[in-house]
Amino acid sequence: MKAAMNKDGFVIDIDYGRCGNCGACVAVCPEGVLHLGTLILVADNNKCTGCKRCAIICPADALKLMDMTGSVLTVESVDAKDL
Ligand code: SF4
Numbered sequence: 001m002k003a004a005m006n007k008d009g010f011v012i013d014i015d016y017g018r019c020g021n022c023g024a025c026v027a028v029c030p031e032g033v034l035h036l037g038t039l040i041l042v043a044d045n046n047k048c049t050g051c052k053r054c055a056i057i058c059p060a061d062a063l064k065l066m067d068m069t070g071s072v073l074t075v076e077s078v079d080a081k082d083l
């Protein structure tokens, strides 16, 4: 599911077919963007700064960050020590 682009030009794409609602991404998000709903993960896209911590930590490869061109942002640029 794609949310609307936020002011910083990032959009979170949640693949609900993969997400197991484990909450790992919720725990590492420094901006309080992600929350576990009753059955699904929900995101307040307007707060996202595009740090990619959630995409790195997800064990199911269910989260992707995209820039304003629609390109998927890779996670290699984020150092694991920052998580
Ligand atoms: S870490 Fe991945 S599998 Fe777990 S709740 Fe987040 S998106 Fe879903």
Ligand code: SF4
Pocket (backbone or CB within 6 Å): 012, 028, 029, 030, 031, 032, 033, 034, 047, 048, 049, 050, 051, 052, 053, 054, 055, 065
């Ligand atoms: S990219 Fe960073 S700020 Fe945006 S939802 Fe993921 S962890 Fe939160």
